[in-house]
Amino acid sequence: MIEKPSYEELEKRIQELERVESNFNRSKGKLIHSYDLMDYIISHARSAIAVFDRDFKYIYVSKRYLTDYKVKEQHVIGKHHYEVFPDIPQKWKDVHQRSLAGEVLRAEEDLYYREDGSIDWTRWECRPWYEYDGSIGGIVIYNEVINERKKIEETLRKSEQLLSTHLLNTPIGAISWDLNFKTVEWNPAAETIFGYTKDEALSKHAAELILPEDMKELVDVIFQDLISEKGGTRSTNENITKGGRRIICDWYNTALKDADGKVIGIASFVSDITERVQANEGLRKSEEKFRTLFHTSPNAITLTSAENGVYIDVNDGFTKMLGYSKEDVIGKTSAELNIWNDFKDRELLASGLKKYGLVDDLEADFKGKNGQIKSGIMSAHLLNIENKNIIFAITRNVTEQRKLESQLQQSQRMESIGTLAGGIAHDFNNILSPIVGYTEMVLLDTPEDSPVRDSLNQVYTSALRAKDLVNQILTFSRQDSSELMLMKMQPIVKEALKLIRSTISTTIEIIQDINPDCGVVKADPTQIHQIVMNLATNAYHAMEETGGELKVSLKEVELGEYDIITPDMTPGVYACLIVADTGVGMDKILTNKIFDPFFTTKEVGKGTGMGLSVVHGIVISMGGTIHVYSEPGKGTQFHVYLPVIKSAAEKPKIQTQVPIQGGTEQILLVDDEEAILSMEKRMLERLGYQVTSRTSSLEALEAFRSNPDKFDMIITDMAMPNMPGDKLSVELIKIRPDIPVLLCTGFSEAMSVEKAASLGIKGFLLKPIIMKDLAQKIREVLDACKI
CATH class of the missing domain: 3.30.450.20 (PAS domain)
Structure with missing residues (x-):
């Protein structure tokens, strides 16, 4: 006979069932939210996305896909891809089959021919997706139309x-x-x-x-x-x-x-201009032709009295260029109308006419009636007509031409940033390598209770920060995206302000209002540091002459539908970083230009005009917004908004200590920098390895050729005189094909992980080298070669 449960037991069971149901509903809600978030992200992606099963039937399509391919969701979901697009070329069928077999295929530029005969430039990727058991469940296609980019490239x-x-x-x-x-x-x-x-x-x-x-x-x-x-x-x-x-x-x-x-x-x-000077007499005799040219020319033509500068006549080209009517101009001087944007250009014109009787191709800016600036190229002649000295001037309107030239020059300057960054990265990383390496080894030898340990940690942290900043320069110049992590901004902001305090005048008071409860954001710590440094430095320059207050605050704000700053923001909770100063301030014209690359109001040596454009680019890349408030004489405030991550499913990354593993193998170490070579040799010997070092790639090649079986591994720098590291590696592999080579470099546009692998190089490592990274990479390469 089954014993009936008591009332208390029944009540406990009911409470347990209620708890299970509550947890289930909570998990279900999170899953739905995660799905909605993923669907939102995919729907707003720039790429058109389609997901197929193994039979090439549609499982999912993004809104962009429906728009780009002019199809409706109900007409494609569950349908075979080739049924929806029966004329699909064999090329794409081959791509689909290869991707279904496990390949990831992509193209940065490709032509897509539409049914109406139009052609689009696209970039695409086709990759397999996997079931829980590891089998391939189908393929995903990403496609982005890049017509605008191609147009810009062709224009340049x-x-x-x-x-x-x-x-x-x-x-x-x-x-x-x-x-x-x-x-x-x-x-x-x-x-x-x-x-x-x-x-x-x-x-x-x-x-x-x-x-x-x-x-x-x-x-x-x-x-x-x-x-x-x-x-x-x-x-x-x-x-x-x-x-x-x-x-x-x-x-x-x-x-x-x-x-x-x-x-x-x-x-x-x-x-x-000899003939032009000699032609003055001929111009006097050609009055009728001159009048026809005067009235019909699209250029601005003026006749001015050389005696008092009063306009005698102007043509329609002049009135169209500057917006004045003939009645506004005739009888007045250019000085009265304030036409010259720079009065020195008028003085240059007068000086040339006085000395030679003509001025050719004078480039100057002119103010229109409505205040707009027009650029022109002026040619002027001093003529004697009916015993009166008359200045005849023709000005060609080149305003639009100058705008196009300026855009081209700016594009070329931005392109040169990458070259400059790459050039300094190698040298900076070579300088940082011994600092990082020796500090790391000294820290390992220093007891935890040593009074110098904190100082060493500060040196090590600063060196790693410098390493990250060099990488950040490269990231910005290549417009690469950094790896973002969940983090709290408070420690980074405080660290940056501590550095700022030690570098600026004591006439500037720094006020901090950092809310410890401000939530987690998804960001790059190095980039957050760079934002604070650039904005604080900009504020310092605004108060350098007079002193003042630099106030930095961090708080959490909730923006509703009517509170958002820009149209691409969404209502929600944001971390708001405010950097405010009591400096000179700016008017609306300057405020609208401050984020333009190379725009600066600072004197030579005080700034390049890149700081605020870098900040703007970083904030946008992290999904945030930056806004500036300023008035002349009332200071400036920069507000940086970054979305707060509320999902409990995501947690900040926690760095775990991984034990450093050494070995006893024989290593040939090659680097032309004595300081780096000495540091790396000590580091390797500390890890237990036997090291033979050479500063010359030719000497290293000869040492290896004389006894190739002596060495278990080669570690070589990339940039070396006579024979660079990649060429040395190729020669070493020719002598002994199974020798593992680890290639190190501070920066090289000509070398990458893929390029190194194609040369037979087993490992690739960027400087400055951290001991744990070096130890891990060595074991990774050596152990892989033993398999």
Whole structure:
């Protein structure tokens, strides 16, 4: 007979069932939330995404996929891919089969031909997805249309080609000189003007092309203006050709500078204006033709009294360019109308007309009636018409042309960041390598209770921070995405402020308001440090002259539907970092420009204009928003908003200590830097290895060739004189194919993990080298070769 449970037992069972049900509902809610979040992310991805089972039937499609391929979800889910697109080429069928067999295939650029005959440039990836048992359940296709990127690339290519063609075919002589005024470049137009071929002109001193009596004055003008950072000089001179003929030339000279801003030479653009000077008389006799040209030309043409500067007549091209009516202008001077954006350009025009009677290709900016700035290239002649001295001027509107040139120059400057970053990364990492390595070994030898241990930890932490910052420069220049982790910002913000406090004037008070309860964000600690440093430094410069308060606060805020700062933000909880100063402040015009690359209001040596653009790029990459509030004389506030992660399913990463494993194998160590070689040798010997070291790749090759079986492994640097590390590795592998090689480098655009593997190199490691990373990589390579 079964004994009936008591009332108390029944009550306990009911409570247990209720608890199980509650946990189940909670788990179910989290699962639904996770699914909704994943669906939201996929739906808003830039790529069109489709998921198929093994029979190529649709399981899932993103909204982008439905839009790009003009299909409806109910018409594709459960349908065979080839049924939906019956004309799919064999090329894609082959890709699908290979992916179903386990391959991941992709293309950065590919053409997609639509049914209506249009063509799209796309980037795509096709990869298998796996069931819980490890079997392939089907494939996932990612496809992104990149038409805009291709258009931009083609535009830049055509612009560069056009510039090159223009320099070769322009009628303007293009010459460059070194600082001793010896000729370095000489284009075909210069050959035509002066009669010297390029071979004859190269290395020839300017005095042989310009009359000696004019030479000193010209050189003085050029160098004075270059020293005063004017950016360029214009002059009109009498010159002499190869045959001895005297000609009048218009010159524009500007400094050539290297990447550090140092003047390394001079570029000159010259036009032979002899015929124009001689043609003044002919212009006087061509009054009827002149009137026709005057009224019909799209360029701005003006007739001005040389006596008092009053406008006598202007054409329609002038009124269209600057927005004035003829009635607004005639009878007034350019000074009264405030047309010249820089009054020095007007003085240059008056000086040239007084000396030579003409000025050709004067580049100047002009203010329109509505205040807009228009760029123009002006040519002016002093004519005598009916016994009156008249200034005849033609100005070509090049405003749009200048905008396009500026965009091209900015694009080229941004491209050069990657080259600059790569150049400094190798040297910086070589400098950091012995600092990190020796500090790490000293720490291992220092007792926990030693009074110097804390100082050593500070050195080690700072060195690793420097390592991360170098990597951050590379990440920004290559526009790569960093690995984000769940973290709290408070320690990073406090660490950055501690560093700032030690570097800025005591006339600036730093006030902290860091809320310890501010939640977890998904970010890169190095990038958070860089945000605080850049914003705090910017605030410091705003108060450098007068002193003031730098206030940094961190708090959690909840933004509703009507509180969001930008349209791409969503309502929710954000970590808000505020960096405020009591400095000079900015007007709306400056505020709108501060995040532009290379824009800066600071004097030379105080800033590059990159700091705030870097901050903006970092914040956007982490899914956040940055906003600035400023008024002249009332200081500036930067507000950085980063989404707070509330999901309990995600937890901050915890670094676990992994024991460092050594060995007893014989290693040949090669590095041309003595400091790095000595440090790495001590580090390896500390791990138990037997080490033979060489500073020369040729000596290392000879040592290995004489006894190839002596060594169990080679560790070599990439950048070395005579024979770089990759070529040394190839030669070593030729001698003994089974020798494992570990290649180390501070930075190399020419080498990657994939490239190293294709050469037979078994391991690839970036400097500066951390002992645990080196020990782990050595064991990984050696143990893999023993299998």
